[in-house]
Amino acid sequence: MVEEELAALARRHGVATRYSDWRxxxxxxxxxxxxxxxxxxxxxVSSPAAVLAELERERELDRTRLLPPVVVVRRGEDPPxxxxxxxxxxxxxxxxxxxxxxxxxxxxxxEGGAGDVPLGWHRLHARSGDRQESVxxxxxxxxxxxxxxxxxxxxxxxxxxxxxxxxIGDLHDLADLAAxxxxxxxxxxxxxxxxxxxxAVPPIGPSPYSPMSRRFAAxxxxxxEDLPEFAALPAADRDRxxxxxxxLRPDGGGAPGTIDRGAAWAAKLRALESLxxxxxxxxxxxxxxxxxxxxxxxxxxxxxxSALSEKHGPDWRTWPAELRAAGNRAVAGEAARLADRVxxxxxxxxxxxxxxxxxxxxxxDAGMPIGIVHDLAVGVAHGSADAWMYRDMIAPGMSVGAPPxxxxxxxxxxxxxxxxxxxxxxxxxxPFRDMLAAAFRHGGGLRLDHAMQVSRLWxxxxxxxxxxxxxxxxxxxxxxxxxxxxxERAGAVVVGEDLGTVEPEVxxxxxAHGVLGTSLLWFERDGGGRPxxxxxxxxxxxxxxxxxxxxPVTGFLHGDHIDLRDRLGLLTRPRSDEEDDHRRRLADWxxxxxxxxxxxxxxxTVLRALADGSGxxxxxxxAALHAFxxxxxxxxxxVALADAVGERRTQNQPGTVDEYPNWRVPxxxxxxxxxxxxxxxxxxxxxxxxxxxxxxxxxxxxxxST
Numbered sequence: 181m182v183e184e185e186l187a188a189l190a191r192r193h194g195v196a197t198r199y200s201d202w203r204x205x206x207x208x209x210x211x212x213x214x215x216x217x218x219x220x221x222x223x224x225v226s227s228p229a230a231v232l233a234e235l236e237r238e239r240e241l242d243r244t245r246l247l248p249p250v251v252v253v254r255r256g257e258d259p260p261x262x263x264x265x266x267x268x269x270x271x272x273x274x275x276x277x278x279x280x281x282x283x284x285x286x287x288x289x290x291e292g293g294a295g296d297v298p299l300g301w302h303r304l305h306a307r308s309g310d311r312q313e314s315v316x317x318x319x320x321x322x323x324x325x326x327x328x329x330x331x332x333x334x335x336x337x338x339x340x341x342x343x344x345x346x347x348i349g350d351l352h353d354l355a356d357l358a359a360x361x362x363x364x365x366x367x368x369x370x371x372x373x374x375x376x377x378x379x380a381v382p383p384i385g386p387s388p389y390s391p392m393s394r395r396f397a398a399x400x401x402x403x404x405e406d407l408p409e410f411a412a413l414p415a416a417d418r419d420r421x422x423x424x425x426x427x428l429r430p431d432g433g434g435a436p437g438t439i440d441r442g443a444a445w446a447a448k449l450r451a452l453e454s455l456x457x458x459x460x461x462x463x464x465x466x467x468x469x470x471x472x473x474x475x476x477x478x479x480x481x482x483x484x485x486s487a488l489s490e491k492h493g494p495d496w497r498t499w500p501a502e503l504r505a506a507g508n509r510a511v512a513g514e515a516a517r518l519a520d521r522v523x524x525x526x527x528x529x530x531x532x533x534x535x536x537x538x539x540x541x542x543x544x545d546a547g548m549p550i551g552i553v554h555d556l557a558v559g560v561a562h563g564s565a566d567a568w569m570y571r572d573m574i575a576p577g578m579s580v581g582a583p584p585x586x587x588x589x590x591x592x593x594x595x596x597x598x599x600x601x602x603x604x605x606x607x608x609x610x611p612f613r614d615m616l617a618a619a620f621r622h623g624g625g626l627r628l629d630h631a632m633q634v635s636r637l638w639x640x641x642x643x644x645x646x647x648x649x650x651x652x653x654x655x656x657x658x659x660x661x662x663x664x665x666x667x668e669r670a671g672a673v674v675v676g677e678d679l680g681t682v683e684p685e686v687x688x689x690x691x692a693h694g695v696l697g698t699s700l701l702w703f704e705r706d707g708g709g710r711p712x713x714x715x716x717x718x719x720x721x722x723x724x725x726x727x728x729x730x731x732p733v734t735g736f737l738h739g740d741h742i743d744l745r746d747r748l749g750l751l752t753r754p755r756s757d758e759e760d761d762h763r764r765r766l767a768d769w770x771x772x773x774x775x776x777x778x779x780x781x782x783x784x785t786v787l788r789a790l791a792d793g794s795g796x797x798x799x800x801x802x803a804a805l806h807a808f809x810x811x812x813x814x815x816x817x818x819v820a821l822a823d824a825v826g827e828r829r830t831q832n833q834p835g836t837v838d839e840y841p842n843w844r845v846p847x848x849x850x851x852x853x854x855x856x857x858x859x860x861x862x863x864x865x866x867x868x869x870x871x872x873x874x875x876x877x878x879x880x881x882x883x884x885s886t
Contacts, residue, residue, distance in 0.1 A: 194653030202585040209650040216641040220575040246306040246313040249605040252661035266308035316608040320661035324694030330368025331817040342857035347428030347444040351535040352403035358543035369550035379494040380486040382442035386843040389557045392564040399528040409455040438844040485565040487521035495563025536622035553625035559596030573603045591646025620670035631676030634659040697721040714811035723814035735828035779804040807870035824865045826850035
């Protein structure tokens with residue numbers, strides 16, 4: 181009985197008591213996990229009596245509440261029917277108030293629904309007797325318009341160095357890469373890793389998917405020489421500052437085996453501090469003030485966190501107690517004492533805003549219909565700026581991760597605190613919306629890493645195993661509505677990474693809102709486990725061969741991922757079983773490519789060459805796989821730049837931290853020699869031609885039919 185009541189309370193809070201694992205098996209969640217998660221959500225589960233009291237509070241809330249914390253509806257759809265049929269009115273931004281689809285229900289639905297209410301944010305009022313409530317109302321687009329068929333490079337920007345880079349790919353490199361691929365190759369977009377903010381001082385965490393803030397960007401990606409302050413310096417001073425980056429440039433010996441973010445940021449930090457100290461003209465000061473006013477309190481708080489972290493370390497949980505809450509008076513006092521550093525970090529964001537805009541402008545000016553597609557990570561580090569700024573909306577004692585699956589058989593703990601679903605809703609999703617708006621401001625698209633972040637997340641109690649977690653639900657319709665509205669305002673495309681254990685209804689919901697899914701070739705198999713033929717792939721998707729969590733195609737062909745996972749102790753079954761399974765699946769794909777006329781060599785010939793360690797057919801297979809992609813109906817086709825140059829090393833091995841140089845691998849060819857951005861125009865790129873030709877052909881037919 182006690183466990184039944186605990187399970188009932190869990191369901192009321194959107195906490196799964198059972199789930200289906202990656203093999204489709206039903207798995208129960210332990211009572212200990214349920215108690216930990218419910219406690220993080222603010223429920224008292226300390227005793228059976230406390231659980232009963234919590235259940236009664238939930239029922240009382242249902243009896244007395246007229247409206248949820250926020251109402252999100254799609255254009256033309258009826259809003260959800262509140263209990264008791266209250267009188268509803270909508271208040272527009274100009275103060276105008278009128279009935280919302282009629283003052284009462286007719287036949288169980290509103291007359292006209294939200295069809296006659298403009299898109300965007302309004303206020304919904306409900307009255308029932310002497311009770312009144314008022315909540316934010318969002319009328320979101322019914323669905324985003326699908327993009328034209330296009331292809332583009334998928335890139336880990338930090339890994340793409342040019343001869344002018346200070347040891348890491350930067351925003352000038354991004355502009356050059358996008359412009360070249362658009363102008364010379366006909367690319368329609370460039371999809372990059374998250375550029376989210378990192379630590380303010382070295383050491384810098386390597387993972388772009390475990391940032392300090394998703395709302396603000398990393399100054400690490402600034403090109404110092406492109407700043408207006410640098411250009412205004414006398415030649416001697418420009419030489420002096422430029423010399424700080426000389427040891428990091430490839431021609432200065434700065435083409436290391438791994439990316440050193442700490443060294444790159446230390447050099448840039450010295451240069452940027454010098455430039456920040458220069459006097460500003462009236463026009464510049466006015467523009468900076470306008471930027472700070474536009475970004476509001478969030479920028480001030482982030483800049484304050486950055487200044488405090490320089491003094492007290494990057495994890496706010498180790499700061500003096502009076503500084504651990506962003507709204508404390510002591511924080512304001514410290515910010516006043518550190519005013520120059522706060523101004524410096526706000527200035528960095530201003531200059532980042534300008535260079536991000538320049539990259540998107542370069543892409544569009546070169547002919548890209550979409551331009552830069554940014555990436556939104558699932559979360560932030562526990563001690564991060566966002567976790568400090570939005571502490572009241574974060575669930576304590578929990579980390580986001582993933583349950584065990586085929587490629588990560590121990591599960592994953594990403595070390596990121598999750599949003600508290602109810603508190604986020606009570607804030608009308610403002611932090612989430614602000615992140616989206618910032619990402620769309622200077623890009624033509626956004627990729628949602630782990631698209632399930634808009635529906636449910638795997639919560640892992642801190643100190644527990646990833647396998648001991650459970651799913652917690654969010655208001656999917658509300659989050660997708662916010663996403664669609666921000667994308668509509670920006671005229672942008674959205675891609676959701678819906679890989680792994682994803683509920684079918686999530687993919688349906690993404691598609692219904694016009695959000696593209698992700699089709700990964702190695703995962704596209706039919707019900708019998710065979711490679712899925714190209715014509716039956718999803719149209720509303722971004723199709724790629726692999727992902728950054730897997731080795732590039734050349735490495736995958738040679739089974740590098742098995743060797744790596746074996747060396748790191750990440751395999752949960754004998755290596756021989758892994759190798760047999762890999763050969764079988766690879767043979768299936770090679771057989772399909774050969775049967776389709778895309779690969780001349782028979783599968784046995786290719787497999788023998790791979791067994792011998794020969795790279796004789798590697799390039800042919802890479803080209804054939806991408807030619808296959810071009811035959812799918814997918815709206816967007818992604819070519820990993822690593823695949824284009826023949827790189828073998830993976831960027832990230834899930835389940836590791838320092839055991840492998842995750843996110844620190846510079847772009848290189850199959851021989852391991854660095855490949856610079858400057859080299860790309862003169863380098864053969866066999867994987868590009870078939871995708872480019874396929875995208876052009878489909879796009880031409882589409883244009884002719886209209």
